[in-house]
Amino acid sequence: MYHWSILSQQYPASSIRKMAKLARQFDDTIMLTMGEPNFETPDFIKQAGINAIKENRTHYGPNVGEEAFQQAVADKYKVLTKSSFSPNEVMASFGATEGILLVMMSILNAGDEVLIANPHYPNYLGQIMGLGAKVVQVPVYEGNQFKIQAEDIEAAITERTKLLIINSPNNPMGSILTQEEMEEIAAVADKYKVTILSDEVYESIMYDGQKHFSLFQIPGAKENHFVVNSFSKTYAMTGWRVGYVVGNAAAIERMAEFREGVGFCVPPFIQDAAAEALKSDQSIVKEYLKAYDRRRHVIVDGLNKISGFHCLKTEGAFYAFPNIQAFGKSSQDFALELLEETHVAMTPGSAFGSMGEGYLRISFAQSEEVLQEAVERIHQYVSETYPNIK
Structure with a gap:
């Protein structure tokens, strides 16, 4: 070369x-x-994918995702948050990884700052660098049970800060953010008009009777922030490469335009299998x-x-x-x-x-x-x- x-x-x-x-x-x-x-x-998910292939669900689909898939995700968040969600607030993605990238593409300009925890999931770094933005790492301490603190986030915010990435349950530390902690972080972000990207791919894996608290359970959060999720961990679907972004409809529409030049569409038969996973009894x-x-x-x-x-x-x-x-x-x-x-x-x-x-x-x-x-x-x-x- x-x-x-x-x-x-x-x-x-x-x-x-x-x-x-x-x-x-x-x-x-x-x-x-x-x-x-x-x-x-699980076999029932594999069978749904097989059936979709037999039904010739193997052609191009909409950039944003199949309507049935979008509806299944929207229904999930209606139940979770007890508020309204529509299909046009959902975008199918190639796992959570692409969803994270598309959110960044819609928000960041060169020189903007992105706050991430330290320690953090390392793939965030390359995506931020690829867009010409700057990584700002917020220290997380064992003494705080490996939970990022709202006051440490606030101390790291500058006039260049545009995005904060949070991850709960957390990789690599195994910690979770409670409702109170999530609300404190959201309040800091809203105070400085910083967008939050909440990476919630481990939402189903919580112990000792604890329940996941999603960013979108905070009223109004979806207007300015995003949740990214995946089927990889919850349903053992790592190789299927399917996830989604949930956010306001205008932002989702813009991300779909980026998708045109990145991967065009998540295969329809894979989305059908994923939708079947969401509609199951979760046993x-x-x-x-x-x-x-x-x-x-x-x-x-x-x-x-x-x-x-x-x-x-x-x-x-x-x-x-x-x-x-x-x-x-x-x-x-x-x-x-x-x-x-x-x-x-x-x-x-x-x-x-x-x-x-x-x-x-x-x-x-x-x-x-x-x-x-x-x-x-x-x-x-x-x-x-x-x-x-x-």
Whole structure:
């Protein structure tokens, strides 16, 4: 090639995938890096997709999405928020990832500032950079139960701030925002006229009887803010690549125009399958949650029995974020050490921002048996190698 763009040279590579690549050198590696359910997509969803293909739902569809899909999402939010939602306030997207990008494209100009948590989901960075905007990271502390604070957000706002991204339940930290905390954050954003993008892809994975509080349960929030969601985690549909954006109708119409030049349309048969998932009785989602809860205890309780590991109880999503500062090593070095010595692959906390240093992110989307084996390997290695660690 004659030229590389500045973006291609500076685009942040995924440390999650880097660690996964390194892990492939061992035949018996236990992969706890990727945030992907080990469940298969439920048969009734697959059958809906098959039926749609047989019905020749394989042609171009509207940029914004199929009306039946839009209606199914709108109906979901009517029930959730007890307020009106119409199909033209919904756009189908290629997973939540594209939905996030389309929201940014509709809001940001070069030089605008976007507030994100630190630690954060790393894919936000590249999207912001690609639009010429600036990332401003808001520190999140273990002492606050890994919850972003409204006062820290307010302290980071400048006249250039146009967008705030929040993620609850949270990846990588496993924390959730309560109704009160969400309302405090929304009040700060509205005070300074900052748009919120609420990434709610883990909404169905919350423990100990806690219920998800969506940004759109705040009256009037949909007029100026956006919710992005996905079917990937809730219904084990990662490879289907289907999600959605919910927001005001004018913004959704503008995003559909961007879609024309990005991917034209989410395949209609995939939207049909996703709509069927939304219209179901959600019993499969409840079964998944029970399994994740058992897995949570295997990892969190197991790690807390290992000297040197200190892990808060995961509130939502399927990640543990243990503190490993007692070992006196960088999270990158310690993750590599554990990979080489135990063949358990985890992601260094530094992959999620500077505030992630001193932590590891562990996905417990694997089976209980696999997770138990991982804990036992780590426990044996640490007890033998660090006998005096506290």
